[in-house]
Amino acid sequence: MSDNPRFGTNIILPFPVLPSSVKVVGILQDNIYIQSIASPFPILVPPIFSFLTQVTSITPTFAIFVGKFSEVHSEGSLRLNSSTNVKRSPIVRFNYYSHPDDLGRCVKGVRKIGDLLKTKTMEKIKTQNLEGNKGFEFLGVPLPENLGNVSAVEEYCKKTESTYWHYHGGCVVGKVVDGNYKVIGIKNLRIVDGSTFSESPGTNPMATLMMLGRYVGLKVLQERLNLN
CATH class of the missing domain: 3.30.410.40 (Cholesterol Oxidase; domain 2)
Known part of the structure; x- marks a missing residue:
């Protein structure tokens, strides 16, 4: 953390x-x-x-x-x-x-x-x-x-x-969530926020988080389409 x-x-x-x-x-x-x-x-x-x-x-x-x-x-x-x-x-x-x-x-x-x-x-x-x-x-x-x-x-x-209010590291990828941001050990739960960062961007991370959210969201939609 x-x-x-x-x-x-x-x-x-x-x-x-x-x-x-x-x-x-x-x-x-x-x-x-x-x-x-x-x-x-x-x-x-x-x-x-x-x-x-x-x-x-x-x-x-x-x-x-x-x-x-x-x-x-x-x-x-x-x-x-x-x-x-x-x-x-x-x-x-x-x-x-x-x-x-x-x-x-x-x-x-x-x-x-x-x-x-x-x-x-x-x-x-x-x-x-x-x-x-x-x-x-x-x-x-x-x-x-x-x-x-x-x-x-x-x-x-x-x-x-x-503080600069840019907390990060509480749910790092590879330790709490996997590479698809799924919580390890739980089937249908993802975490997509600054807690998954191992390092915070130099300035406000809002744009980075929005981009990450869109990326993960598109991956979820694609997975659902493939299942159908």
Whole structure:
């Protein structure tokens, strides 16, 4: 069982902007994907601030820079919480960044976001404080000032670890389902979703899942036609 950890930061914008969908900023080595979003809600910290839940003219807008990597080496676990009550949710542990390669990828991604924030374009979203100094107004844990300090960036990754909601690996092909996505040992049951992936795509897997569903569906129809 695995999940792609999400890293990034939320920056409060000093001016309102229209919300945007996810935009791909860049793809780095090691299949690290960096994306950006303009949103009235943060996604890297819990919405614990009361003003964020009120839809008013002063609700801030956030520039959100997030990243993920497709190949996850940290292994989690999935086991039943009850052998008799199917309504009890299973016990899931993802063990984010338990593998040093995953933590290393996060460090690379966070540093690249830091490089992005140093560009001239990003000067426009800096906020001026009472002393006249300009800087980014972060919500939640700010990016480390010294991104060359590996330990500080690793600590940032661990403090801000979160999900990208692309869970996978709970019903891997060859272990839970066969090559036709039939549950092994059960005649008329198939599983066709992200749980069958041994690896999650770098970006949103929706298109991959739709393609997989159509592929399996056409195979089922063809099998029925052959039986007739």
